Amino acid sequence: MIPYFASTALYRPDALKLENPPIYIHWQSVTTFALKYLTKMASENIQNLLSWAANSGARILEDVLFATIAKGNVGARSDSPSSSIKVPIKAIIKLSDAIFGLGFDVKKHLGSLKNINAPLKLYLAQVRASLDGFYSAYVRSLPSAAEINSPYFYYEHKFYDDAQLHGYLTNDEIDNWTSFPAYLWASMIVKSRSFPSALLKGLPNVSEIDLRQPDVAMLVPVIDLLNHSPQANVTWTASDEFFEFQSHNNGGGELFNNYGRKGNEELLLAYGFCLENNSADTVALKIKVPEQMLPELEKHGVTLPRLSDYTSSVVGGETQTDSASYDQFKDGLLFFIAKDRVPEDLIRVFQWLVRSPWESKLTVRMQLSGLNHLRQAVESKAALIDVNNVKSEKNAEMIKIYLRSQKAILHAAVSDIKHVENALLTEHKASILTLKTIYKKDVKFAQSLLVTLGVHQLRGYLGPGTHGPSVAIIPYQMLQQE
Structure with a gap:
């Protein structure tokens, strides 16, 4: 079949807001692809990429048009509700291709690698340093470190001075492909643009290296130009000859890929931007627990969070495994x-962390105390976030979006915890003795607090962040024993 890349695009007010609006061009199926006309609005490197892909056998439906959306950001648009891009398997950069291309015996060291995709990253940097090679057109189309603008390349922290650190990380010394900045750049490319090689499982000519473990990555030229949307309805399929991207119910406008739900932290680190009101955003909370207590937590029905709980495979039947x-x-x-x-x-x-020696099961006291401690921990974390103390000028907008979202999630969590606390207090109201009740009804106890602790009113004593309840119960119990 004759490969084709054709487009029918007419710029209109509701089209993508492009730096260089597309012009009306109609292409029939061709073999030479004079893409400099079709992609007039794209950069020269992108033109070269599309030309290389076409000559390699890529097949793209005629309604798809690539264009520069912003500096370092190329996207695609389509007026059709369904679109397709087919990239030949031979044009994909796989781990096995990287190992072969590096030219030294990496294969025997694969078992000892902490990062199975390290050879792929090194190979990317090496190809970028060379002037030719089969994948050079693709690699040269990739964004620079400065264009990615991930926090990994931010320069607010001191090196010798800010400018030196920024220059060290973003200065693309392409020839020095074994340098740390080169490896960092390649790592960001793999992090933000790769697909799982497991999608090629079952194909006749795929190396076992590429299927060695679920996180082996591959880079798929042209398809990785598409921007991400968690709402996009897409499918990825592989055949003997092609890896195919299909968009369903696109509705016209920008053509998106879908890498799954991504929180703002992942978006910021991998792509350099955040989303306002991102429904997939989360806040990480790490709790240090004595190792000897972990079996006890599991015994009482607590499911310990493992990496596989937060990762999912896009490949049917694939599962992530964790150490036991x-x-x-x-x-x-x-x-x-x-x-x-x-x-x-x-x-x-949190509720089991506050268990006393005489409690063998989950009591109401443990539930309330655990919720109280968790709420205080979340409130403390929220208090540390100061959206107005962002000193970066260049990256202030994205940093503030990230921080605002984190703070909003924490505040919502505090409200949820308070709701659970109030529900418990209401449910067990008849069996709960509060300090407020004791203070009101036991004059002798109130006087003892005044004499021993100087407490004039309970409200001030039980202010936020204090441990008033636990401290006051002790003198009350001692007083009753007398």
């Missing part, structure tokens, strides 16, 4: 709070 030991929890238990959800297991951990 408790070593993975030595740095703490990692929970993620969402705007509409405080994990039940996080609440349970």
Whole structure:
């Protein structure tokens, strides 16, 4: 079949807001692809990429048009409700291709690599340093470190001075492909643009290296130009010849890929931007728990959070596996709070952490005390976030979006925890003795607080952040014993 890349696009007011609006061009199926006309609005590197892809056999439906949306950001638009992009398997950069291209025996060291995709990253940097090679047109089309603008390249922290650190990280010394900045750049490319090689499983000519483990990555030229939207309805399929992207119910306008739900932290680190009102955003909360207590937590029904709980495979039937030991929890238990959800297991951990020696099961006291401690921890974390203390000028907007979202999630969590506390207090009202009740009804106790602790009123004594209830119960119990 004759490969084709054709487009019918007419710029109109509701089209993408492009730096260089597309012009009306109609293409029939061709073999030479005079893409400099079709992609007049795209950069020269993108033109070269599309030309290379076409010559390699890429097939793109005629309604798809690539264009520069902003500096360092190329996207695609389509007026059709369904669109397709097919990239030949030979044009994909796989781990096996990287190992072969590096030219030294990396294969025998794969088992000892902490990062299975390290050879792929090194190969990217090496290809960028070379002047030719099969993948050079693709690699040269990739954004620079400065264009990615991830926090990994921010320069607010001191090096010798700010300018030197920024220059060190973003200065693309392409020839020095083994340098740390080159490897960092390649790491960001793989982090933000890669697909799982497991999508090629079952194809006849795929190396076992590419299927060695679920997180082996591959880079798919042209398809990785598409921007991300969690609402996009897309499918990825692989055949003997092609890796195909299909968009369904696109509705016209920008053509998006979908890498799944991503919180602002992942978006900021990988792509350099955040989303306002991101429903997928979360706040991480790590709790240090003594290792000897972990089996006890599990015994009482607490599910310890593992990495596989927060990762999912886009490949049907693939699952992430974790070590059965408790070593993975030595740095703490990692929970993620969402705007509409405080994990039940996080609440349970706090409730069992406050268990007294004479409590063998989950009591009302443990539930209330655990919720109180968790609420204070969340409130303390929220108090540390100062949206108005952002000193960066260049990156202030994205940093503030990130911080505002984090603070909003924490405030929502505090409200949820208070709601649970109030529900418990209401449910067990008849069996709960509060300090407020004691203070009002036991004059002798109130006088003892005044004499021993100088407490004139309970409200001031039980201010936020204090441990008034636990301290006051002790003299009350001693007083009753007398």
